[in-house]
Amino acid sequence: MSNSTITTILLRHIDGAKSGQVDKFSASPDLEIRIGRGQTNQIAFDLSADSISREHCRIRVNPLLPDTYEITDLQSKNGTFVNGKAITEKTVLYANDVIRLGKDGPSMEFDLDPRPASHIKQTRVVDTPAAQTKVHETSAKAVPIKEGIGKQTMQHIVKQSEKKSRKRLLITVVALLILVSTGGWIIYSNKPKKEYHETVIVKGDSTKRGLTPADIVKANEKKVVFIEVGWKLQLTSTGEQLYHVKLPMKERGVTQYYAAYIRNAAGAVEPYLCTKGNEPAGAMIQPIGGYGTGSGFVVDDRGYIATNRHVASPWLTSYHFSDADFPGVLLAYNQKGQLGPVDGVMVGPNDVREWVPVEAGNYNRQNIESGVTVIAGDLSYLDVTFANNSLRTPGKVTRISNVHDVALVKIDMVEELTPVQLLNNYDEIESGSEVTVMGYPGMSPDQFVATRSQDAFNKNPNIVKVPVPTVSTGIIGRLVKGRAATDKVDGYMSVMGDYYQLTINSTGPGNSGGPMYDNKGNVIGIYSAGSDKMSYSIPIKYAMELMGRDEVIR
Numbered sequence: 080m081s082n083s084t085i086t087t088i089l090l091r092h093i094d095g096a097k098s099g100q101v102d103k104f105s106a107s108p109d110l111e112i113r114i115g116r117g118q119t120n121q122i123a124f125d126l127s128a129d130s131i132s133r134e135h136c137r138i139r140v141n142p143l144l145p146d147t148y149e150i151t152d153l154q155s156k157n158g159t160f161v162n163g164k165a166i167t168e169k170t171v172l173y174a175n176d177v178i179r180l181g182k183d184g185p186s187m188e189f190d191l192d193p194r195p196a197s198h199i200k201q202t203r204v205v206d207t208p209a210a211q212t213k214v215h216e217t218s219a220k221a222v223p224i225k226e227g228i229g230k231q232t233m234q235h236i237v238k239q240s241e242k243k244s245r246k247r248l249l250i251t252v253v254a255l256l257i258l259v260s261t262g263g264w265i266i267y268s269n270k271p272k273k274e275y276h277e278t279v280i281v282k283g284d285s286t287k288r289g290l291t292p293a294d295i296v297k298a299n300e301k302k303v304v305f306i307e308v309g310w311k312l313q314l315t316s317t318g319e320q321l322y323h324v325k326l327p328m329k330e331r332g333v334t335q336y337y338a339a340y341i342r343n344a345a346g347a348v349e350p351y352l353c354t355k356g357n358e359p360a361g362a363m364i365q366p367i368g369g370y371g372t373g374s375g376f377v378v379d380d381r382g383y384i385a386t387n388r389h390v391a392s393p394w395l396t397s398y399h400f401s402d403a404d405f406p407g408v409l410l411a412y413n414q415k416g417q418l419g420p421v422d423g424v425m426v427g428p429n430d431v432r433e434w435v436p437v438e439a440g441n442y443n444r445q446n447i448e449s450g451v452t453v454i455a456g457d458l459s460y461l462d463v464t465f466a467n468n469s470l471r472t473p474g475k476v477t478r479i480s481n482v483h484d485v486a487l488v489k490i491d492m493v494e495e496l497t498p499v500q501l502l503n504n505y506d507e508i509e510s511g512s513e514v515t516v517m518g519y520p521g522m523s524p525d526q527f528v529a530t531r532s533q534d535a536f537n538k539n540p541n542i543v544k545v546p547v548p549t550v551s552t553g554i555i556g557r558l559v560k561g562r563a564a565t566d567k568v569d570g571y572m573s574v575m576g577d578y579y580q581l582t583i584n585s586t587g588p589g590n591s592g593g594p595m596y597d598n599k600g601n602v603i604g605i606y607s608a609g610s611d612k613m614s615y616s617i618p619i620k621y622a623m624e625l626m627g628r629d630e631v632i633r
Contacts, residue, residue, distance in 0.1 A: 087192045088112070088138070088148065093177065095185025096125060106191075108142035114180065115153075130184040132156050133355070138172065138189075146195040148172045154311065154366055154459070157181030163539040167309070167370070174198035289598030292515045292552050298600055300466050302377045302499050303593060305519045305546035306386055306488070307471070309459035310393055311368035312436045315452055319354040321439075322364035326408060326420075336363050338400075338407035340426045341418075343440025348430045350400075351410055352439060367436055368459075369393065374518035374548075374593035375463070375488060376602065377498045378626065384463065384474070384488045385622040386592030387607055391476045391486040394436040394456025400428065463490050469528055469543045483577070483621040484607050499594055502601035505577070505618040510558060516551045516583060516606050516616070518593025549590070553583030559615075577621075579604050581614040 086106040092098050102122050104112055114122040115135040124131050132155035141147040151169050152159035159166050160179040172178075172189045179186040191198055290298075312321045325336040339351035339362075350367070358364045373390030377383070389396035407426035410418050437454055462471040478487040529542045557580040579595070595604035595616045604616035 084193060086146070086195070089188075089190040089192055090122065090178075091188040091190065093186045093188055096128070097185065097187075102187075106140055106148075108140055110140050112138040114138070115155075124180075124185070128184075130157050130181040135159065135180050136178075146191075146197050148189070148191075150178065154368070155181070157184060164542070289513065290600050292550055295515050295596050295600050296517065296548075296550055299376075299499060299517065299594070299596070300548060302497060303466060303517045303548050304375045304377070304384060305464045305466070305548075306373045306375050306384075306390055306474075306592065307370075307460070307462045307464070308373070308390065308393065309368075309370045310456050311366060311459060312394055312454060313457050314354065315455050317354075318457075321352045321367050321454060322355060322358070323350045323367055323404070324353055324358055325363040325365060326359065327361050327363075328408070328420075338365075338404040338426075339410050340407050340431065341410045341441065345440055347434075347440065348409065348426060349434050349439055349441070350404075350431065352441065367398070368456075372519065372589050373591045374589065374606070376517075376592075376594040377496045378487075378501065378622065379498055380495045382490045382492050382496060383477070383626070384490065385594075385605060385625075386486055386488055387605065387617075388479055388484045388486045390592045391461065391488055392456060392479055395479065396435060396484070397433050398431075398436050400431065461488065463488065464546050466546060466548050469530075469545050471543075478625045480621055480625055483617055485605060485617060485621045485625060487622075487625045499602045500600060501619055501623060502597065502599075502603050503618070503620040503623060504597070504601075504603055505558075505620055508555065508558070508597070508603065510555055512555045513598045514553060514555055514579075514581065514583070514604070514616075515596045515598075516553075516581075516590060516593055516614075517548050517596070518590030518606060519546050520549050520589040551583050551590075553581055553614075556580045556582040577618055578607070579616040579618065581609075581616055583609070583614045 088104040088106055088110075090102040090104075090112075092100045092102075104110060104121070112122060113120040113134065114124075114137065116124050116126050116128055116131050116133045120134070132153070134153045135155040136150055136152050136159040138148060138150050141149055148171070149169050150159065150161065150166065150172050152166050158181060160182065161170055161172070162177055163179075165182075174190050174194050176189045177186055178189060313319060314321065324339045326339050327334050327336055329335075340348050341351045343349055352367065353359075353364065355364065371390065371393060373386060375384040375386035375390070378385045405426065405428055408420045409424045409426050411421050412418050437452070437456060439454060458476070461474045461476070463474045464471050472490045472492065474488045474490045476486055477489045480486065526545045526547055527542055528545050529540055531540055532538050559578040559580055581595075590606050591608070593606045594602040595606055597603050603619050605619065605622060606614070607617050608615045
C-alpha cells in the first residue's frame with residue numbers, strides 16, 4: 080500500500096435493501112469491516128433480514144502483504160460466498176470480486192480506488208502456503224487456515240479461459256480429448272481386476288524380510304482417508320452457541336479488549352463464557368469452536384473409520400487459544416457480589432493449558448457426577464475424502480473412547496470398502512521395531528482440481544482440494560506403559576498413559592488419526608501427536624475396543 084496515496088475500499092451493493100449504495104472505507108493496517116445485522120457492524124443490515132447473521136463476515140487488511148484484503152466468514156448461518164463459491168477459510172479479495180451474504184442474500188462488489196496494479200485483471204499468482212495455526216495436531220481453534228492459495232487463483236483462471244475465442248476452445252477440447260483417451264487407455268491397461276480387493280504380491284519371503292514402505296502404501300492407499308471437521312460449543316438445553324467474553328479496558332486513552340477468565344468451583348482458571356445477547360455491556364464475544372483436519376483409516380467394510388478423538392470430537396480435548404487471548408484478565412466477585420477484574424492478576428497460556436471445553440466448570444461441574452450434560456460440542460460438518468479423490472462424503476461420529484484419544488466415524492457408501500488389517504501386538508512388540516505412518520499432514524503442499532460444471536442450474540466451476548497421503552518411516556523408540564507390574568514392584572504408572580514413542584520426525588499436524596503399520600502391513604497403532612522432536616502413537620487395541628462390547632464389570 081502506497082504511503083503517498085490512501086487507498087479507499089469500495090463496496091457497491093448490487094441488490095437487496097441497499098441496492099445502488101456504495102460504502103467507502105479508508106484502508107489502514109488495523110481496518111476491520113464487519114458485516115451483519117445490527118448497528119454494531121460497519122456495514123449494518125436491518126434486523127429483519129433473516130438470511131444475514133448478526134455477525135456474518137468481516138474484511139481485514141493484511142498488514143504484512145501490500146494491497147492484500149481478506150474476507151472471513153464468522154460461522155454465519157447461511158454462509159458467505161465469493162464469486163458464487165462458499166468460503167470456509169480466510170480468502171483473499173480482488174477488485175471486482177462479488178460477495179454474497181447467504182446463497183440467496185444480498186450481494187456487493189469489492190473494489191479499490193485507486194486500484195493497485197496487483198488488482199488489475201490478470202492471472203493471479205499462486206502464493207506460498209501459509210502455515211496453519213495449530214498447536215495440538217489438528218484441532219486448532221480456527222481451522223486449519225491456509226491463506227490466499229488455490230481456490231481464488233484457479234477460479235480466476237477458469238473465468239479467463241471461458242472468455243477465449245471459440246476457435247482456441249475447440250483446439251483445447253480436442254487436445255484434452257486426446258490426452259484423456261491416452262490416459263484412459265494407460266489406466267485401463269494397468270487397472271487391477273477388483274478396484275477395492277487387489278492383492279499385493281511381494282517377491283521373496285516376506286515373513287523374513289517384511290514389506291517395504293512402498294509395498295505398504297500400494298496395499299493401503301485406498302484405505303487411508305482425509306477428514307475435515309467444523310464444530311462449535313453449545314448449551315444442550317437450548318442449542319445456543321457459547322462465546323468467550325472479551326472486556327474493554329482503557330489504557331492511556333485507548334480502549335483495548337482483553338479476554339476474560341474466571342475460576343470455577345474447583346479453583347481452576349477457565350474462560351468466562353456466555354451466550355449471544357447475554358454478554359456484559361460493551362464486551363466483544365468470540366465463539367468457542369473451530370475447524371480442523373486429520374486422518375483416518377477404514378476398519379470395517381460397512382464404512383467404519385478409526386481416527387483420533389481430538390479429530391472427530393475436538394471439544395473433548397484440551398482447547399488451544401489464539402495469541403490474542405493473552406494476556407487475559409481474571410474476574411472474581413467482590414464483597415458486594417459484583418464481578419470484576421482482580422487487580423494485578425493477568426492470565427497466561429499455561430493457566431488454561433489443560434482446559435477441555437465440555438468440562439467448563441461454571442456450567443457443567445455441578446452436574447457431571449449425576450450424568451447430566453449441560454454443554455456439548457456440535458459438529459457443523461465432518462467430511463471424509465479418499466486419497467486422490469475430490470468428492471467429500473459426510474460422516475458421523477458413532478463411538479468415542481472414554482479412556483484414550485480414539486473415535487469411530489461412519490460413512491455411507493454404495494460400494495463395499497476394504498478395511499486395513501488390524502493386529503494387537505502391544506504386549507509382544509519391542510522397541511526398535513520398524514513402523515510406517517500414513518496420513519495427511521497440514522504442512523504438505525495442497526493440490527486443487529478445477530472442473531467445469533455440467534449443471535444447467537449452477538454454472539459455477541468446481542474447485543476442490545484433492546488429498547494426497549504422505550508416508551513417514553522410522554522405528555518404535557520406546558513403549559510407554561500406562562500401568563504395569565514386575566516381579567520386584569506391584570505396579571508403576573506413566574503420566575501419559577499407553578503410547579508408542581516413535582523415532583519419526585517427518586509426520587506433523589494433520590497426520591492425527593492416521594494408521595501406523597508394522598513391517599508386515601498390519602495396523603498396530605494410531606498416530607496421535609508429534610513435534611519436531613518426538614512423535615507418539617496409540618496402541619490399536621483401543622480402537623478395537625470401540626468395535627466390540629467389552630464388559631468392564633461382571
